[in-house]
Amino acid sequence: MKHLQAAKAVVRAFYEELDAPGTDLETVLIRHTAADYLWRGFHPFNELTDATDVARRFWKPLRQSLTSLQRREDIFFAGRNQMDGFQGTWVVSMGHLMGLFDAPFLGIPSAGKIVMLRYCEFHRVENGKIAQTAMYFDLPHLMEQAGITAFPRQTAAQLVQPGPMTHDGLLFEAQPEQEGEATLAVINQMIGDLGQWDNDLSLEDELRQTWCEDMLWWGPTGIGATYTIPRYAQQHSGLFRAAFSDRSKTTHTARLAEGAYGGFAGWPNFTARLSGDFMGRPATNEIGEFRVIDIYRRKGDKLAENWIFIDLLHFWKGQGYDVLQQLNDGKFT
Structure with a gap:
C-alpha cells in the first residue's frame, strides 16, 4: 500500500x-x-x-x-x-x-x-x-x-454533474486492498457483458447483472446524464447499440481500482461503425474511434455510479463534422 x-x-x-x-x-x-x-x-x-x-x-x-x-x-x-x-x-x-x-x-x-x-x-x-x-x-x-449547442438532440439530461452521492470519493488515505479487488472484479465483469451485444438477455436484464437498479450514468454533453437501468437503456445504451456495428474489442491503457472506486482510460478504447443515426446526426457507415475514460463507484457487489468522458469532438471530426471548425466559422448562434 x-x-x-x-x-x-x-x-x-x-x-x-x-x-x-x-x-x-x-x-x-x-x-x-x-x-x-x-x-x-x-x-x-x-x-x-x-x-x-x-x-x-x-x-x-x-x-x-x-x-x-x-x-x-x-x-x-x-x-x-x-x-x-x-x-x-x-x-x-x-x-x-x-x-x-x-x-x-x-x-x-x-x-x-x-x-x-x-x-x-x-x-x-x-x-x-x-x-x-x-x-x-x-x-x-x-x-x-457559454450558450453554444453543438449537439441539439441530446437524449438525456444536460447538467453540471456532481460527485459521488456518498461524498467519499477522495481516497487520500490507504484503502483495504480487498475493497479495490472487489471493485475491479465487477468492472471487469461489466466490460465482459458489454462485449456480448447478441446474448439472449434483454438489455435491461444484461445491465442488472452488474449495475444497481438505481444506477446513475453521468454521460458527456451531447448525450447527457441518466438515472435508473430502464432510463439508461432508453436514453443512451439502447440508442448506442442501435446506431453502431462492427464494434472492436475493448482495449485500455490503464484499468485500476482502489476502495469502492475504479476506472479505465483508453487511446482509443474501441472503434465502431456509425451505421445508424446518433446524437441527431445521420449514419455515415464510417469506422470511428472512441477515446474514453470511465470512473465507477461500487455499492455492494454492483456498480452504482458512472462518470464518462468521451472525445466526441474527435469522433465526429472523423465522421466529417468538425465542431470547432463550425464554431470558428460562425455556424453556431
Missing part, C-alpha cells in the same frame, strides 16, 4: 503547485514530469510529448481564459494497472476546473461568468515523477455553459 500512497503524494504535490495563482506553469510541469513525458488530451490537443508544450498549448491558454481557476476535485484514488500485469502505478483525479470565463477558449466565446469544465486525469507515476497523463475534458459541456 505504501507505493500507492507515495504515488498519490507525487500527484498532490504537482496539483498544489500547478493550481497556485501566478505559478510558472512551464517550471511546474518540468519539475514534476519525466524527461520522456507523454500527455494525451482530447481534440484538438491530442498527443504532446514535451512538458513545455503541455504548459504552453493547454494550461496557459486555459488559465488565461478561465481566470481565478480552482480545481474542485470529487474523486481521487490510485492503483496498480491491470493492463500491464499490475506493474505500473496510476493515480486518478476527477472533478471540475472552475473559473471565470473571461476570454475565449478554442473559439468558445466568453461571458465573464462562472463555468465548470468537467475533467478526469490518469497519471502514471514512476520513480517519483509523472511519466504519462491522460487528461480528458468535456469541451461541449463548456460550450453549453
